[in-house]
Amino acid sequence: MCKPRVAILGAGPAGLGAAFQLARQQSAEVTVLEQNSYVGGNAGSFELNGIHLDYGSHRLHPACDPEVLRDIRSLLKADLLDRPRHGRIRLRRRWIHFPLKPLDLALKLPPAFAIGTFGDILRKQFPGGNDNSGCGKETFASVLQAGLGRTICRDFYFPYARKLWGTEPESLSAIQAHRRVSAGSLAKIVRKVLAAIPGLKPEGSGRFFYPVKGFGQISEAYYQAAVQAGVQFHFNTSLTSVNMQGASRSVSFLQDGQEKTIETDNVWSTIPITVLARLLMPSVPMKVLEAAENLAYRSMILVYLILEQNQFTEYDAHYFPETAIGISRLSEPKNYNASIQPEGKTILCAELPCSKDDDVWTQSDEELGTLVCESLAAAGIPIQTTVLEVVTRRLPQAYPIYTNGYDEYFDQLDKWLGGVDGLLTFGRQGVFAHDNTHHALFMGYSAARCLDEEGQFDSSQWQRYREIFKTHVVED
Numbered sequence: 493m494c495k496p497r498v499a500i501l502g503a504g505p506a507g508l509g510a511a512f513q514l515a516r517q518q519s520a521e522v523t524v525l526e527q528n529s530y531v532g533g534n535a536g537s538f539e540l541n542g543i544h545l546d547y548g549s550h551r552l553h554p555a556c557d558p559e560v561l562r563d564i565r566s567l568l569k570a571d572l573l574d575r576p577r578h579g580r581i582r583l584r585r586r587w588i589h590f591p592l593k594p595l596d597l598a599l600k601l602p603p604a605f606a607i608g609t610f611g612d613i614l615r616k617q618f619p620g621g622n623d624n625s626g627c628g629k630e631t632f633a634s635v636l637q638a639g640l641g642r643t644i645c646r647d648f649y650f651p652y653a654r655k656l657w658g659t660e661p662e663s664l665s666a667i668q669a670h671r672r673v674s675a676g677s678l679a680k681i682v683r684k685v686l687a688a689i690p691g692l693k694p695e696g697s698g699r700f701f702y703p704v705k706g707f708g709q710i711s712e713a714y715y716q717a718a719v720q721a722g723v724q725f726h727f728n729t730s731l732t733s734v735n736m737q738g739a740s741r742s743v744s745f746l747q748d749g750q751e752k753t754i755e756t757d758n759v760w761s762t763i764p765i766t767v768l769a770r771l772l773m774p775s776v777p778m779k780v781l782e783a784a785e786n787l788a789y790r791s792m793i794l795v796y797l798i799l800e801q802n803q804f805t806e807y808d809a810h811y812f813p814e815t816a817i818g819i820s821r822l823s824e825p826k827n828y829n830a831s832i833q834p835e836g837k838t839i840l841c842a843e844l845p846c847s848k849d850d851d852v853w854t855q856s857d858e859e860l861g862t863l864v865c866e867s868l869a870a871a872g873i874p875i876q877t878t879v880l881e882v883v884t885r886r887l888p889q890a891y892p893i894y895t896n897g898y899d900e901y902f903d904q905l906d907k908w909l910g911g912v913d914g915l916l917t918f919g920r921q922g923v924f925a926h927d928n929t930h931h932a933l934f935m936g937y938s939a940a941r942c943l944d945e946e947g948q949f950d951s952s953q954w955q956r957y958r959e960i961f962k963t964h965v966v967e968d
């Protein structure tokens with residue numbers, strides 16, 4: 493008997509997780525179509541001057557689903573390092589260790605910030621003192637202000653939100669606060685801080701996993717395992733249509749200037765849900781397409797500065813909430829895998845969230861290099877050596893933007909696509925989710941688990957998985 497055929501769109505962690513799990517179950521014939529020439533999507537890596545670089549700071553968090561972690565460990569073996577986190581946040585011109593540490597907070601917290609936060613805690617203890625300005629509908633701003641108080645919001649979360657999503661906190665949905673901010677209350681922050689004290693430390697706290705050859709080594713390992721198990725990959729594809737009409741389903745794409753079509757029984761899409769909506773046949777109704785038009789992704793430019801020095805700082809990442817500093821985060825990849833090679837060179841990766849309509853999106857590498865150097869000088873960590881080269885990469889879909897009411901637009905689109913037999917959409921771009929790589933892999937595994945070798949898809953089980961996906965909270 494022929495196995496069901498599955499065409500997976502996108503070779504990021506979600507698509508790779510599904511391909512890997514289907515191949516392991518031997519329940520389907522799998523083809524993956526990817527627009528890039530490499531796997532991993534936003535969680536991929538590339539090499540420059542002998543240094544493995546990610547598309548912005550990426551770590552594998554210990555909160556990873558145990559089965560996914562077991563697989564990653566068995567695929568990467570000794571190449572998966574267990575590393576201490578060592579970052580810092582610039583808060584009111586001072587540096588605070590991130591993750592937060594009790595002693596560091598006690599000694600270095602800016603006085604105005606400490607007094608303000610203490611006042612916020614006191615206000616919460618007394619009736620009527622709640623910070624929730626809260627008449628009307630909940631927003632990102634009202635939820636965080638109620639949970640964390642004014643000071644942390646004013647000095648950290650709100651300016652950071654403006655930078656990350658390009659939108660005022662009051663215009664962002666409350667869902668953004670619930671999904672994106674893992675420490676949503678002062679009590680949770682206190683628990684996290686206490687977790688840094690030896691003895692109170694839960695397993696994995698303040699640590700992360702990181703592959704020797706960059707974060708993308710995880711995706712590369714899934715890709716290799718899937719290929720060995722018989723999965724077919726097509727790279728550099730430009731999708732032209734996804735035909736789900738009747739029983740003869742197919743995906744058409746351009747590759748090397750030629751139009752190609754593959755027949756399939758199922759299409760599992762991990763590409764942006766808004767793009768899928770435009771490619772689909774039967775055509776998505778105009779009203780649903782209009783809903784899709786209201787869903788927007790925040791883009792990001794990654795600016796890599798190649799420096800003539802062994803190490804820029806000892807920190808893996810610096811976080812910049814202040815709006816006066818253009819970049820949101822700076823990471824030093826050599827510090828992620830504790831590499832001392834190559835000698836005499838290091839690379840910095842600056843993250844610059846933006847919209848594709850912003851002038852900055854089309855700026856030259858040189859201009860962007862200058863912008864980053866100016867940002868670092870303004871943050872008090874100027875570059876004091878030669879910048880040998882500036883290299884940039886652009887992520888068109890870095891973060892989904894949860895503006896107020898986005899969920900109604902998403903639900904309309906998701907509901908309509910969910911009614912198309914044989915079609916699934918999942919992964920970060922597919923469910924418009926702020927997820928981590930381990931969540932995307934878990935989604936891929938979950939989809940595969942719902943399909944048996946006779947081609948029966950267990951939709952009820954999939955709905956139960958979808959409910960689990962909604963509980964995923966992003967770890968930073």
Ligand SMILES: Cc1cc2nc3c(=O)[nH]c(=O)nc-3n(C[C@H](O)[C@H](O)[C@H](O)COP(=O)(O)OP(=O)(O)OC[C@H]3O[C@@H](n4cnc5c(N)ncnc54)[C@H](O)[C@@H]3O)c2cc1C
Nearest residue numbers: 502504505506527533534535548550551919920928929932
């Ligand atoms: C700056 C930044 C930092 C992050 N840090 C972390 C971190 O520390 N830890 C962590 O776990 N996660 C982190 N993440 C999240 C992580 O990158 C995602 O969870 C993960 O990449 C999601 O995988 P995915 O497969 O769902 O989506 P993607 O990685 O976006 O993959 C989608 C794939 O689909 C392909 N595609 C898109 N359109 C088409 C098309 N039309 N045709 C064919 N192919 C297409 C893309 O090229 C891509 O390969 C971070 C993300 C960003 C942006």
